[in-house]
Amino acid sequence: MALMVGARVLARNLLRPWSRLPDAVPGRTGPAAGGGDGVRCFGSPRVLVETDPAKGVAVIKLKNPPVNSLSLEVLTEFVISLEKLENDKTFRGVIVTSDCPGIFSAGLDLTEMCGKSQAHYAEYWRAVQELWLRLYLSNLVVIAAINGVSPAGGCLISLTCDYRVLADNPKYSIGLNETLLGIVAPSWFKDTLVNTVGHRTAERALQLGLLFPPAEALRVGIVDQVVPEDQVHSAALSVMARWLAIPDHARQLTKNLMRKPTADRLVKQRDADIQYFLQFISRDSIQKSLRVYLDKLRQKKG
Numbered sequence: 067m068a069l070m071v072g073a074r075v076l077a078r079n080l081l082r083p084w085s086r087l088p089d090a091v092p093g094r095t096g097p098a099a100g101g102g103d104g105v106r107c108f109g110s111p112r113v114l115v116e117t118d119p120a121k122g123v124a125v126i127k128l129k130n131p132p133v134n135s136l137s138l139e140v141l142t143e144f145v146i147s148l149e150k151l152e153n154d155k156t157f158r159g160v161i162v163t164s165d166c167p168g169i170f171s172a173g174l175d176l177t178e179m180c181g182k183s184q185a186h187y188a189e190y191w192r193a194v195q196e197l198w199l200r201l202y203l204s205n206l207v208v209i210a211a212i213n214g215v216s217p218a219g220g221c222l223i224s225l226t227c228d229y230r231v232l233a234d235n236p237k238y239s240i241g242l243n244e245t246l247l248g249i250v251a252p253s254w255f256k257d258t259l260v261n262t263v264g265h266r267t268a269e270r271a272l273q274l275g276l277l278f279p280p281a282e283a284l285r286v287g288i289v290d291q292v293v294p295e296d297q298v299h300s301a302a303l304s305v306m307a308r309w310l311a312i313p314d315h316a317r318q319l320t321k322n323l324m325r326k327p328t329a330d331r332l333v334k335q336r337d338a339d340i341q342y343f344l345q346f347i348s349r350d351s352i353q354k355s356l357r358v359y360l361d362k363l364r365q366k367k368g
């Protein structure tokens with residue numbers, strides 16, 4: 067059953083033709099990608115894609131309220147949208163951002179990892195791997211416009227990008243906080259962080275589950291730029307222009323040179339990584355930690 071969900075999402079989206087606003091995403095109009103008339107949109111309800119063919123740039127906006135958790139559907143739709151952009155030679159760059167105010171992404175969807183079947187966990191983990199691989203090795207220039215808090219899986223998405231712009235708001239912390247939940251960031255999450263901030267900073271951040279506020283995030287290099295909140299998108303567009311000034315083939319080969327060894331480590335042992343995840347997540351103690359954490363989040367309001 068669980069295996070069919072991804073396939074259903076895939077089929078529904080592959081059949082969806084490129085289309086123009088407001089038909090594709092009812093209720094959304096205007097030059098959201100900053101390109102005026104040329105802006106075209108496609109995507110799915112949870113992963114909006116606004117494209118500016120004249121500039122060769124697209125914006126992927128995550129829209130899975132309330133917290134942009136990365137459910138199986140979001141992961142699947144994200145991969146499909148990315149693949150469409152990769153396959154269309156019009157596009158050379160993509161900005162990844164959020165449509166949920168104040169939240170870039172709350173990370174992996176904890177409800178997908180709690181109280182579900184082994185088959186579901188396996189399908190979910192494969193989808194997490196797939197998104198990471200696609201983003202990490204994308205031929206496009208990928209820039210994160212981080213306009214909200216970005217823990218764990220949200221941070222991972224940012225780390226796969228070529229450049230990170232974070233909005234300057236003390237609430238918008240970013241980091242791999244898995245240990246705070248009583249779980250462990252997998253080796254490829256760890257590798258992505260080490261490749262960004264270096265071994266010592268990564269070791270300390272991972273063990274303590276640190277979530278860095280903007281100034282600290284910039285200091286340790288987990289983000290590349292911190293800008294006033296209303297300038298995140300324009301700053302990302304400026305950075306994009308600089309990266310797009312480099313010839314694609316040279317930049318892509320260099321990116322591949324830097325990243326492929328890390329990606330290959332996962333590719334070579336994808337099934338083993340899934341088995342490890344299954345064993346880990348199915349432990350009673352881990353399920354209990356996740357339930358306690360989810361309950362705490364839910365009770366916060368009450």
Ligand SMILES: CC/C=C\CC/C=C/CC(=O)SCCNC(=O)CCNC(=O)[C@H](O)C(C)(C)COP(=O)(O)OP(=O)(O)OC[C@H]1O[C@@H](n2cnc3c(N)ncnc32)[C@H](O)[C@@H]1OP(=O)(O)O
Nearest residue numbers: 133135172173174175176177217218219252343346363364
């Ligand atoms: C071998 C490897 C094994 C395992 C590796 C597994 C790796 C996991 C990586 C991850 O990404 S785990 C997820 C880590 N995420 C977090 O720790 C973030 C948790 N969320 C928050 O801290 C807060 O929700 C927020 C700061 C993002 C937003 O705060 P606020 O605006 O106050 O919203 P609420 O806290 O009230 O949340 C609203 C609603 O959303 C639910 N929710 C929050 N986060 C998640 C999540 N990650 N997955 C699923 N659901 C989430 C929360 O429970 C609330 O639900 P209600 O039913 O009460 O509405």
